[in-house]
Amino acid sequence: MLRTFPSTQIESALAPYLLPASGLAVALGVLAHLSARVDTSPPPLARRRSAAILLALGCGLALWIPGLLWLRAWPLNAVAVAVASASGSSALDSLLFPENSLSNPRPAGEDWRATRVPVAGEVTRETFVLVIGESVRADALRECGAPAAMPRMTSDALVACNVTAGSDATHTSVPLMVSRDLPGLQRRVPADATFLKAFERVGFHTYWLASQDATIAWPDAQTVQAVSAPGLDADVLNAPFDVMLADPHPRRAIVLHTQDAHSPYCDRISQHVAQPFTNACARLGNLPTADTLADWKAVYGNAVSTSMSFLGGVIARLEREPGAVFLIYSPDHGEALLDDHRQIYGHAMRHPTRWDVQVPAIFWANAAWRKAHPEAWRHLKANLTAPLMHADLVPTLLGAAGIRYQDGRRGVFDLTSTEVPAERSRVVQRSLGKTATWDQLVEEAR
Ligand SMILES: [Zn+2]
Numbered sequence: 001m002l003r004t005f006p007s008t009q010i011e012s013a014l015a016p017y018l019l020p021a022s023g024l025a026v027a028l029g030v031l032a033h034l035s036a037r038v039d040t041s042p043p044p045l046a047r048r049r050s051a052a053i054l055l056a057l058g059c060g061l062a063l064w065i066p067g068l069l070w071l072r073a074w075p076l077n078a079v080a081v082a083v084a085s086a087s088g089s090s091a092l093d094s095l096l097f098p099e100n101s102l103s104n105p106r107p108a109g110e111d112w113r114a115t116r117v118p119v120a121g122e123v124t125r126e127t128f129v130l131v132i133g134e135s136v137r138a139d140a141l142r143e144c145g146a147p148a149a150m151p152r153m154t155s156d157a158l159v160a161c162n163v164t165a166g167s168d169a170t171h172t173s174v175p176l177m178v179s180r181d182l183p184g185l186q187r188r189v190p191a192d193a194t195f196l197k198a199f200e201r202v203g204f205h206t207y208w209l210a211s212q213d214a215t216i217a218w219p220d221a222q223t224v225q226a227v228s229a230p231g232l233d234a235d236v237l238n239a240p241f242d243v244m245l246a247d248p249h250p251r252r253a254i255v256l257h258t259q260d261a262h263s264p265y266c267d268r269i270s271q272h273v274a275q276p277f278t279n280a281c282a283r284l285g286n287l288p289t290a291d292t293l294a295d296w297k298a299v300y301g302n303a304v305s306t307s308m309s310f311l312g313g314v315i316a317r318l319e320r321e322p323g324a325v326f327l328i329y330s331p332d333h334g335e336a337l338l339d340d341h342r343q344i345y346g347h348a349m350r351h352p353t354r355w356d357v358q359v360p361a362i363f364w365a366n367a368a369w370r371k372a373h374p375e376a377w378r379h380l381k382a383n384l385t386a387p388l389m390h391a392d393l394v395p396t397l398l399g400a401a402g403i404r405y406q407d408g409r410r411g412v413f414d415l416t417s418t419e420v421p422a423e424r425s426r427v428v429q430r431s432l433g434k435t436a437t438w439d440q441l442v443e444e445a446r
Helices: 007-038 044-064 067-072 076-087 090-096 170-177 196-201 233-245 293-319 367-372 374-382 390-400 438-444
Strands: 126-133 158-164 205-210 223-226 251-257 324-331 358-365 427-431 434-437
Touching (some): 067 076, 076 090, 126 390, 233 251, 434 438
Parallel strands (some): 126 251
Antiparallel strands (some): 158 358, 324 358
16 A cells, blocks of 8 residues: 555554554553563562463463464564465465455466457547546536536537446446446455456457555456556656657547545645636645545545546547547546534445445547447437446447447446346445445445
8 A cells, every 4th residue: 555645645544543543552551661570589389470460461462362463463464465476376365465465366378258240330440548537526527516616628528427337436337337246245456357458359459557555446448557656647658659640540449547536635636727717735734524524525636627627638639649549538436525413534444334335437439439329329329317337337348339348247237238126235345245226325325
């Protein structure tokens, strides 16, 4: 986690444990002090009795801790990590750190058994793009209820506002988004190929371009590029994206994984470019309070606006590409902004909330794709107000490309060909192996 999270976030995540850890340290200190005193107490019988009590207490504490924790604690964890990375063994990783997926869990040779219906007409080039965003809640978009100052997306994009993310944390949501698994699996990253392998199998060249660490999702694209330079997505991704588009491959499937509107909003979002809301960065303080909430919302709105302007730039760039182009955008999760009685801020806190789970999805296709698939575009439009899930997005992208594949999941939909039922149970990951339904999250927020 140290590699991908800023120190402010690590500090706020560790803060709840400081008091219990200090209390434990004091208790152990007292125990150590008593142990030291045993040696100096003169009567041998009392000394032996005290030593026996302390020994029993120590053994009791040691046994009380589950065995695997010893391996996960200093210094055995350091030894285990060293052994795992030196030997390249993923068995040790998955035993000790199942949540982290420290080594690549994706099997070689898996390709979703994809097949493709031949493309009708004279399309010579095809480009399919999935843009994975960050921390954008649905109602931050103008189309989904944001204040009038927020600019709208390009008018030929379709915006869905009622989409549930797979989870409320980047590290679990992004891997779910590109896989065939549903929320509730035991591993952080599914032991399955990503959808890019399905594209590859039917003749596409696949790319993964990210301004976030690639190990978040362990992408299996043919070309993987992660740029770690800090800065706006436009600053770090536009140039390599241009290079990718200049590749002569006639068929391309591209994932762009962006930083988008992730906190801290003021660190990256340039104050030199025009922003729709007040620049309140100087007034924020560490965490939002009732007094500063309006300022936090303004600054978050500016971060979202910057993200949407990057997406607008990607669409404008794709508009210049020859052939058919189809794009889907959705952020990995939303952001809570003291929305209910729990007064939660941020995302990936102890439990998902409706605020950090409800995200937008944006669909865009160029005129060539829409002309070739009028029926599919109509289906997509009709599904915009339906209750959607992240799990529908990859089937939709593959559906838009006319790719069929093996998928054991029930209840996920290709939005270009199927009408999503208005009554639908949507599942979100609560933690590894545990789920919550959307209705539960709504109920908890009351
Ligand atoms: Zn995230």
